[in-house]
Amino acid sequence: MNQVSDHHNGGTRRSWLIDLTPLRVSAAYRRLWWGQLLSGIGSSMTAVVVSVQVYQLTESSFAVGMVGFCALTPLLAVGLLGGAIIDSVDRRRLAFLTGLILVAVSLGFVAQAVIAPTQLWLLYALIVVQNAFFALESPTLRAIVPALMATDKLAAAAALSMFSFQISILLGPILAGFVIDRLGLGVAYLIDAITFAIAAYAAWRLPHLPSATDGTQPSFAGVIDGIRFLKSKSLLLMPLLLDINGMLFGMPRALFPALAATHFTGGAASVGLLYAAPAMGGIIGAFVSGPLTRSRRHGLALLIATVIWGLASALFAVSDILWIGIFFLALAGAADMATGVFRATILQTQAPGALMGRISAAAFVVGVGGPWLGDIESGIAAELTTPVFAAVLGGIACVVGVVMLHFWRPDFARYDASMAARAQG
Known part of the structure; x- marks a missing residue:
């Protein structure tokens, strides 16, 4: 009787906890999830590191505020057009390519921190480029998930994605402060490059995901069709x-x-x-x-x-x-x-x-x-x-x-x- 009761109580407790089924049933999704978690932590770190570096250079809150402008502008500009691109190409290749480019940009952050740490314009330019390609990578990864998961498990996958996002925005700033104090700006940027490399590897291991639009070329007309x-x-x-x-x-x-x-x-x-x-x-x-x-x-x-x-x-x-x-x-x-x-x-x-x-x-x-x-x-x-x-x-x-x-x-x-x-x- 006690064994039955314990089993029932254990099942009840598990029913309240986050559903890990998507991680168990799909190796591709599992790699993708870990890649997004780690790259999310790296991105959150970089957001803090950039702000710290800009303030060290300028001692200006306005200059730090311009970081947000440099990040938001390409995200919004590329975001909607990027959707048409995502629907017109192999999503696996696009995720892998954008991941590699983001690794290169993060290495660019490392180089500027070591070679040209006082060039504010270069830091702003790297932010613009990074966020332009992030505006392609993030929606691509979101669009890939339904191809990896049964429909009845998409809610569980969404909960796991939100879980990783919340962890990244909590841990990223904490780790950024620790790394900056003890290892310097360059190492903090290097960690971001490593996390993007892991995410790119996860994208490379995805199955073939052909274009959903039979090779139709991306265009503004396609963007308008999506909005309509x-x-x-x-x-x-x-x-x-x-x-x-x-x-x-x-x-x-x-x-x-x-x-x-x-x-x-x-x-x-x-x-x-x-x-x-x-x-x-x-x-x-x-x-x-x-x-x-x-x-x-x-x-x-x-x-x-x-x-x-x-x-x-x-x-x-x-x-x-x-x-x-x-x-x-x-x-x-x-x-x-x-x-x-x-x-x-x-x-x-x-x-x-x-x-x-x-x-x-x-x-x-x-x-x-x-x-x-x-x-x-x-x-x-x-x-x-x-x-x-x-x-x-x-x-x-x-x-x-x-x-x-x-x-x-x-x-x-x-x-x-x-x-x-x-x-x-």
Whole structure:
């Protein structure tokens, strides 16, 4: 009797934990996942190292801010056109080629740190080139996943991807500070090159993935076709609109320094805790994501998770006790992780194979641009009012936005993934 009970309890515990099945059943996906995890940590390290080097050179916050401009501009410019390229070529070859180029660019960072560490223009140029090719690599890898995984395991794969992403944005900055202090800038950049090399190897080991468009050449017309398709399919458009809504209004990270100093009356350590809290919540949420990956009502779940994100962001600023604020930020991070799982699952299961690259690229552009727009929105709102009011108002606006989108497309909440899978079968 006790043995039966123990087995039942063990199964119940496992059902709450992250589903590792995609890593077990697909060697190609397993290599790809490890490559993305390590390259994500390397990229997060480089983002910090670049900022540190720019500030050491200039002692100017404006110059550091230009790093973001140099990174965001090519990401947005290449992102959508990159989707048409992804759909027109062998995705394995494209992932491998972009991976090799990113290795070369990272070695360029190493060379400038050793040979020309005072040339700010060279550092900016390397950032532009790196992010231009990253805007090709990342959507390519996203578009590859559905070819490696059964449809009913895509939600579990999405949870694993969010888990690796949250780990990378948490560990990357920590490792960057450690390596810079003890080994120098050049070694930090070299680690990034090594992680990109591992990711390129994982891409090289992928199976052959021929063009989904019968060799059609990429063009702006193809990009427009993808945008038109998105506009005509509310099931694909709604996850992107919900993401924009959540990031634009419910992303208070630009307010963390001001809130730490004036609202929570803390110092630099408090700022660090505020920035780390959403990632910690995301990691915990991904670790116990078993129920999420078995959910069928992805539309309703995405709406609810976005509401939780907005409410938690608002409640974070209401409290003037640091640890309570951190709890709500962690809750927001867990909700953000859930939205990522449901958004990726809907897009990967419902986008046609011939348009998977363009849909993945659109999601990439939204995911990259949304947080930056959120920083701008919250910064302007705080300048006109106060940081606390801006954070609370943004969270409430996020919830209102979800309600408005629901009334615009009420059928989205009724979407059932199991019915869609049966229809496809």
